[in-house]
Amino acid sequence: MADAAKKPLPVVDFLKLPDIGAPYLEGQKCKKCSAVFIGPRAHCSKCGARDSMEATRLSNQGQLYVFSIVHRSFPGVEVPYVSAVVDLEGGGTLKGNLINVEPTPEKIKLGMPVEVVYKDALGRKDREGNSYVSYFFQPAKA
Numbered sequence: 331m332a333d334a335a336k337k338p339l340p341v342v343d344f345l346k347l348p349d350i351g352a353p354y355l356e357g358q359k360c361k362k363c364s365a366v367f368i369g370p371r372a373h374c375s376k377c378g379a380r381d382s383m384e385a386t387r388l389s390n391q392g393q394l395y396v397f398s399i400v401h402r403s404f405p406g407v408e409v410p411y412v413s414a415v416v417d418l419e420g421g422g423t424l425k426g427n428l429i430n431v432e433p434t435p436e437k438i439k440l441g442m443p444v445e446v447v448y449k450d451a452l453g454r455k456d457r458e459g460n461s462y463v464s465y466f467f468q469p470a471k472a
């Protein structure tokens with residue numbers, strides 16, 4: 331198969347790229363207490379229920395919980411960038427980069443509404459020539 335026909339891969343296994351429809355993030359939701367977690371787990375760490383987790387599609391809307399403006403990173407990583415932790419609507423908390431905002435404390439507010447967007451992971455390819463899709467946060471459109 332030609333390299334150009336290769337389908338991009340998700341950067342993390344909780345990012346789903348369906349053949350039809352938009353990408354989305356998948357969490358694990360407890361059937362007993364409705365707590366939502368990222369990543370596979372057999373038991374609920376909120377209520378302790380066993381074998382009660384089921385996959386759930388996470389919201390693309392959330393609120394900025396905390397952020398850090400990163401000024402130094404590995405060679406080849408463009409700085410400054412904004413590393414953020416976001417609480418998604420309906421549950422799920424995850425870390426990612428906040429983009430499409432000026433990386434200054436004056437422009438970024440705790441609790442500000444953000445949305446999840448999906449795009450190519452900075453044009454990087456692995457040894458086999460696979461490209462990757464990642465998720466990012468950006469300020470929600472009013």
Ligand SMILES: [Zn+2]
Pocket residue numbers: 360361362363364365374375376377378379
């Ligand atoms: Zn639970």
